[in-house]
Amino acid sequence: MELRSEHGCFGGRQYFYSHASQSTGTQMNFSVFVPPQAASQKVPALYYLAGLTCTEETFMIKAGAQRLAAELGLLLVSCDTSPRGLDLPGDADSWDFGVGAGFYLNATQPPWSGHYRMADYVNEELPALIEANFPASAERRGIFGHSMGGHGALVTALRNPERWHSLSAFAPIANPVAVPWGQKAFSNYLGNDEGAWAEWDASLLMAKQAFPSEVLVDQGEADAFLERELHPEALEHAAEKSGQSLRLRRHAGYDHGYYFIQSFIEDHLRHHAGILFA
Numbered sequence: 001m002e003l004r005s006e007h008g009c010f011g012g013r014q015y016f017y018s019h020a021s022q023s024t025g026t027q028m029n030f031s032v033f034v035p036p037q038a039a040s041q042k043v044p045a046l047y048y049l050a051g052l053t054c055t056e057e058t059f060m061i062k063a064g065a066q067r068l069a070a071e072l073g074l075l076l077v078s079c080d081t082s083p084r085g086l087d088l089p090g091d092a093d094s095w096d097f098g099v100g101a102g103f104y105l106n107a108t109q110p111p112w113s114g115h116y117r118m119a120d121y122v123n124e125e126l127p128a129l130i131e132a133n134f135p136a137s138a139e140r141r142g143i144f145g146h147s148m149g150g151h152g153a154l155v156t157a158l159r160n161p162e163r164w165h166s167l168s169a170f171a172p173i174a175n176p177v178a179v180p181w182g183q184k185a186f187s188n189y190l191g192n193d194e195g196a197w198a199e200w201d202a203s204l205l206m207a208k209q210a211f212p213s214e215v216l217v218d219q220g221e222a223d224a225f226l227e228r229e230l231h232p233e234a235l236e237h238a239a240e241k242s243g244q245s246l247r248l249r250r251h252a253g254y255d256h257g258y259y260f261i262q263s264f265i266e267d268h269l270r271h272h273a274g275i276l277f278a
C-alpha cells in the first residue's frame with residue numbers, strides 16, 4: 001500500500017491510499033477514516049460505495065460523516081468507482097459507463113472481464129486489505145452507498161449476507177435491469193443474457209431472499225434521476241415478497257446530490273452503529 005496523504009480529523013485520522021489490486025489488475029485508490037477509539041481496540045468498519053463519476057475522495061470530502069463516526073467509533077472506508085488507466089475501447093466515451101462507472105459487478109464480457117471486477121474487489125479484496133492493516137473488526141462490517149453505489153451496496157450485501165451485517169442506501173439504482181443506466185452497463189459488462197443480469201439487481205435479489213437486518217433507504221423526491229433511473233418502489237415490492245424489513249423514506253425537496261446525503265448521513269451512521277454494536 002502506498003500512503004498518498006493523511007490528515008487529522010475529529011480526533012481520528014483520515015488516510016488516502018493506493019495499492020496494486022489483484023481483482024482489477026490495476027492500481028486502486030481507497031480512503032479510510034480511523035476513529036479515535038481504534039487506538040485501543042478493533043472497531044466496526046462501514047464501507048461506502050460512491051456513484052457514477054465519483055472517486056475514493058467524494059464521500060470523505062462531501063458527506064460530512066467523520067464527526068459522528070469519531071463519536072460512534074466507526075471506521076469508514078470508501079474506494080474508487082472503477083479501475084482506471086486501462087484505456088479500453090470506449091471506456092471514457094460517456095460518464096455512465098466505463099471509467100467511474102464500474103457498477104460493482106464482475107464483468108463477464110471482453111474487454112471488461114479482465115479488469116472490471118469491482119464485486120470481488122469490494123466484497124473480498126478491500127475488506128481483507130483493511131482488516132490486515134487497520135484495527136477493523138472482521139465480524140462487524142456494514143456497507144452503504146449512493147446511486148450506482150447504493151445499487152452496489154445492496155447487491156454486495158444481498159449476495160453475501162454472511163459477510164455483511166448492516167446495509168443502507170441513498171437514492172440507489174434499485175432495479176437496474178429495468179432502467180437505462182443499468183441496461184447500458186449490464187449489456188456491456190454481462191452480455192445480452194438477461195438471466196445473468198438478475199444476479200446483480202437489488203430488487204430481484206431482495207424478492208428472493210431477505211437480508212438479515214433492517215435495510216434503510218433514503219430517497220429525495222426532487223431527485224432528477226428518480227423516475228428514469230432509480231425506481232425505489234421496486235424495492236418495496238421486493239421487500240413485501242420476501243418479508244424484508246425495509247425502511248424506505250421519501251423526502252420532499254431533496255435532490256440527488258451530496259446536500260441530500262449530508263442531511264441524512266447521521267441517520268445512516270446511527271442505523272449501522274445500532275446493528276454493528278448490538
Ligand SMILES: N[C@@H](CCC(=O)N[C@@H](CSC=O)C(=O)NCC(=O)O)C(=O)O
Nearest residue numbers: 051052053054095146147148149257258
Ligand atoms: N454527469 C454529471 C453528473 C454525475 C452525477 O450526478 N453523479 C452522481 C452519482 S449519479 C449515480 O450514480 C454523484 O454522486 N456525483 C458526485 C457529486 O459530487 O454530486 C457529471 O459528470 O458530473
